[in-house]
Amino acid sequence: MKKSPVTLDVFDRKILRLLQREGRASYVDMAKAANLSESACLRRVRALEDAGVIGRYAAVIDERAVGLPLSVFVTVTLSSQAEAALTAFEKAVAGVREVAECYLMTGGSDYLLRLVVADVDDLERVHSQELTRIPGVVRVSSSIAMRTVVKRVELPL
Numbered sequence: 001m002k003k004s005p006v007t008l009d010v011f012d013r014k015i016l017r018l019l020q021r022e023g024r025a026s027y028v029d030m031a032k033a034a035n036l037s038e039s040a041c042l043r044r045v046r047a048l049e050d051a052g053v054i055g056r057y058a059a060v061i062d063e064r065a066v067g068l069p070l071s072v073f074v075t076v077t078l079s080s081q082a083e084a085a086l087t088a089f090e091k092a093v094a095g096v097r098e099v100a101e102c103y104l105m106t107g108g109s110d111y112l113l114r115l116v117v118a119d120v121d122d123l124e125r126v127h128s129q130e131l132t133r134i135p136g137v138v139r140v141s142s143s144i145a146m147r148t149v150v151k152r153v154e155l156p157l
Contacts, residue, residue: 005015020154068116075109077139
């Protein structure tokens, strides 16, 4: 289901900017950054959570530091674009742990995936034992990222 955009005021944006930079910020810190009382800040954060603006809280982990230095972009083409085929692929690919991101695309391929893997041998394993075994997959094409130039976790609010 498509969500409608939420109208954010200046206070909401200040709170969200701080949370994007510092997910462990206290309500005291958020209230100070937004120039609000702590109770008003708490109410706003809960409203943002309830509205789905804040989907979850997570730590940003350095992929290299945990032994997953390779980002690989993979395009996948399916034999059919019927809703059942797309749903089956999406369910299957969600179970592949190395898939960090998956997007349904327009253009020449159906999906774009970003994998995080330890090395080329790990990529080959994921390719041959996971991705190409998903029913309906007819083509898989991979490109290895040589260097990350820009990677943001903050939205421009």
